[in-house]
Amino acid sequence: MTGARGRILESIRSGLVRAALPSAEHAGVPDAKAGRGGSIEAMVERFGAVLTALSGRVHRAASPEVPALVADIAAAHGVRSFLAWDETELGCPGLLEGLAARGLARVDYRMPTDPDARIRLAQALEPIGLGVTGGHAAIAENGAVVLVSGPGRGRLVSLLPAVHVAIVSERRLRPTLADLVREEPRLLDAGSNVVLVAGPSRTADIEMALSHGVHGPKHVHVVLTA
Amino acid sequence: MSDAARAFHQRIDAALADRALGDALALTTGRLAGGRAAAMAAFADAEAARDEARRIRAAAIARLDQLLERFEREATARGCRVHWAETAADATRIVTAIAQEARVTLAVKSKSMVSEEIELNAALERSGVRVVETDLGEFVVQIAGDRPSHIITPIIHRSRHDVARLFREKANAAPEDVADIPAMTAFARRTLRAEFLQAGMGISGANVAVAETGTVCLVTNEGNGRLTTTLPRVHVALVGIERIVPSAADLAAVLSLLARSATGQALSVYTSLISGPRRAGAGPGPAKGGEPDGPDDVHVVFVDNGRSRLLGGPLAEILYCIRCGACLNVCPVYQKVGGHAYGGVYPGPVGSVVMPGLLGLEAWSELAQASSLCGACREACPVRIDLPRLLLEVRRQAAAKRLAPRWLRVAMPVYAAVARRPRLYRSAVAAAGLLGRMVAKGGWIRWLPGPLGAWTASRDFPAPATRSFLQQHRLRKEAAR
Numbered sequence: 076m077t078g079a080r081g082r083i084l085e086s087i088r089s090g091l092v093r094a095a096l097p098s099a100e101h102a103g104v105p106d107a108k109a110g111r112g113g114s115i116e117a118m119v120e121r122f123g124a125v126l127t128a129l130s131g132r133v134h135r136a137a138s139p140e141v142p143a144l145v146a147d148i149a150a151a152h153g154v155r156s157f158l159a160w161d162e163t164e165l166g167c168p169g170l171l172e173g174l175a176a177r178g179l180a181r182v183d184y185r186m187p188t189d190p191d192a193r194i195r196l197a198q199a200l201e202p203i204g205l206g207v208t209g210g211h212a213a214i215a216e217n218g219a220v221v222l223v224s225g226p227g228r229g230r231l232v233s234l235l236p237a238v239h240v241a242i243v244s245e246r247r248l249r250p251t252l253a254d255l256v257r258e259e260p261r262l263l264d265a266g267s268n269v270v271l272v273a274g275p276s277r278t279a280d281i282e283m284a285l286s287h288g289v290h291g292p293k294h295v296h297v298v299l300t301a
Numbered sequence: 302m303s304d305a306a307r308a309f310h311q312r313i314d315a316a317l318a319d320r321a322l323g324d325a326l327a328l329t330t331g332r333l334a335g336g337r338a339a340a341m342a343a344f345a346d347a348e349a350a351r352d353e354a355r356r357i358r359a360a361a362i363a364r365l366d367q368l369l370e371r372f373e374r375e376a377t378a379r380g381c382r383v384h385w386a387e388t389a390a391d392a393t394r395i396v397t398a399i400a401q402e403a404r405v406t407l408a409v410k411s412k413s414m415v416s417e418e419i420e421l422n423a424a425l426e427r428s429g430v431r432v433v434e435t436d437l438g439e440f441v442v443q444i445a446g447d448r449p450s451h452i453i454t455p456i457i458h459r460s461r462h463d464v465a466r467l468f469r470e471k472a473n474a475a476p477e478d479v480a481d482i483p484a485m486t487a488f489a490r491r492t493l494r495a496e497f498l499q500a501g502m503g504i505s506g507a508n509v510a511v512a513e514t515g516t517v518c519l520v521t522n523e524g525n526g527r528l529t530t531t532l533p534r535v536h537v538a539l540v541g542i543e544r545i546v547p548s549a550a551d552l553a554a555v556l557s558l559l560a561r562s563a564t565g566q567a568l569s570v571y572t573s574l575i576s577g578p579r580r581a582g583a584g585p586g587p588a589k590g591g592e593p594d595g596p597d598d599v600h601v602v603f604v605d606n607g608r609s610r611l612l613g614g615p616l617a618e619i620l621y622c623i624r625c626g627a628c629l630n631v632c633p634v635y636q637k638v639g640g641h642a643y644g645g646v647y648p649g650p651v652g653s654v655v656m657p658g659l660l661g662l663e664a665w666s667e668l669a670q671a672s673s674l675c676g677a678c679r680e681a682c683p684v685r686i687d688l689p690r691l692l693l694e695v696r697r698q699a700a701a702k703r704l705a706p707r708w709l710r711v712a713m714p715v716y717a718a719v720a721r722r723p724r725l726y727r728s729a730v731a732a733a734g735l736l737g738r739m740v741a742k743g744g745w746i747r748w749l750p751g752p753l754g755a756w757t758a759s760r761d762f763p764a765p766a767t768r769s770f771l772q773q774h775r776l777r778k779e780a781a782r
Contacts, residue, residue, distance in 0.1 A: 083385050190501060224595060230595055263514040267577045274570055280437040288490065
């Protein structure tokens with residue numbers, strides 16, 4: 076389709092020459108928002124309020140407390156096995172060991188390239204009730220956790236199970252997405268899949284009535300570690 | 302009146318006669334518009350953000366060719382395959398070929414307006430690929446054999462009872478599956494989960510494309526966008542060529558307005574930023590060290606389908622649109638007639654420019670007549686598109702192509718000739734006032750002859766004042782002296 080490519084670009088170029096586009100008259104809006112947002116405490120408070128309003132749950136814990144906290148969440152949902160990122164990717168040393176000690180079995184997986192094997196594995200993973208991930212960052216303004224895919228950081232972990240627990244350091248809170256991108260201009264290149272998750276899956280397609288857990292997790296817990 | 306116009310009027314009449322639709326529209330558009338207003342009011346500096354977003358969109362469109370080439374280069378370097386489709390038929394051919402090459406028999410789809418525009422589902426089904434819509438609203442649309450009536454919330458026009466009946470009749474739901482909305486949501490989850498797990502291909506649109514990293518940005522609230530682009534081994538993203546912005550910073554600025562304008566959320570629940578297929582590890586063999594999941598192949602299909610042609614003309618500003626649907630929710634016409642009355646894929650003020658712009662004036666210019674030009678759309682637009690100007694431009698082009706009704710084509714030059722001659726104009730106004738007062742009853746004109754009857758068929762016209770505006774103005778000036 077090189078022909079199509081050339082023709083489309085040619086059509087765009089000839090259009091731009093004739094373009095009757097209104098000018099971008101507001102060029103260079105001063106960036107007043109940079110550095111705004113202040114203390115970690117203020118961001119923790121904002122993030123907590125926003126995520127709670129989205130029906131997510133926010134916890135604060137020191138690293139050693141996290142295994143017990145996650146095990147309690149698992150127990151509350153009657154979950155015995157879970158998906159998780161590799162220990163090095165969770166930002167919480169001892170978490171997987173702590174969960175194993177509490178009788179929770181981690182299921183590790185790798186999607187094969189063979190189509191049928193892939194389907195069989197996906198079906199086998201589907202009933203698992205809990206996924207544990209480590210957030211790259213969190214955004215106070217909108218309650219989102221930033222998850223970056225990569226080796227040891229599967230995307231299905233935060234997607235297939237009905238319960239998702241994300242562990243994020245308080246120090247990784249940023250006021251806005253714009254602030255995070257300003258700090259890390261190459262954020263989109265951190266992994267082949269960067270996803271912002273702001274609370275549990277939801278829909279209001281039928282009569283504008285809010286309903287949770289339509290495709291993604293119904294329960295989202297964010298654990299902010301000190 | 303053309304056939305297209307007559308059909309449009311019939312759809313409007315049908316919509317206006319539908320009481321349930323009217324109630325549903327009032328509820329939904331009121332809720333969405335209210336949510337938007339609240340979200341924008343709570344936003345740090347909403348007006349500056351709109352200026353910035355407009356600047357970004359304008360700057361991107363002004364160098365669209367370079368950004369598309371940059372995207373292609375960056376996405377290719379990250380393992381994507383980039384395709385270019387001039388027309389809807391080209392786009393469906395490309396996607397069908399990808400499906401056949403990968404031996405796909407089942408495709409899951411995340412909501413995509415471009416896919417509706419190119420009528421992708423029908424083309425795939427014809428080539429033996431079963432397609433399942435996975436957005437809850439789009440799933441209902443699909444099993445009903447219906448069309449979306451809003452670009453954000455596709456089943457505004459359906460009640461919970463409609464959905465329950467469809468699930469029972471068309472999707473084998475048990476009575477307890479449709480007991481209430483959460484039960485129906487759970488039923489959809491179960492039904493669609495099974496499809497997700499087996500699908501060989503996931504098809505999505507793109508809310509934004511980022512040139513500097515070849516990234517496709519996809520936002521959903523349900524998570525179906527994530528499942529569509531994660532579970533199947535092949536992901537195909539349909540990207541309208543105007544969706545592009547240069548950088549991550551530009552994306553952040555657009556995202557800060559997109560969900561606020563669409564639904565009143567600060568951000569959609571899921572924002573997926575996809576830069577190529579899953580990556581292999583540094584170690585030997587694909588099984589070791591690489592990413593544990595994600596598609597093995599990602600295709601990006603750039604769809605032109607009339608967009609580049611708009612660039613050269615006065616409708617080009619519509620290419621700034623980020624498809625939030627805010628203009629639909631505030632439009633007094635959309636609020637009354639809903640999306641189906643417009644008859645095309647894109648309804649409301651934006652649709653009344655996009656449809657004739659992309660698909661031709663002959664079939665679609667009449668849509669632009671269904672506007673009072675009140676300007677609510679322009680006020681709501683997060684990128685400040687001057688929609689009333691564009692609607693007038695569509696009308697102007699239609700008139701130039703002699704698509705306007707004949708009586709109007711005759712009447713307007715007569716009016717212009719009279720209005721350019723002050724003395725003649727004043728006499729004409731006096732005569733019209735006199736005639737108007739003669740046919741008026743009780744201060745209202747309820748009937749007018751000939752083509753003017755189109756006005757009075759559905760509305761009363763206040764009787765002209767005994768003194769014209771000019772006469773009153775002169776009297777006031779004299780009194781003030």
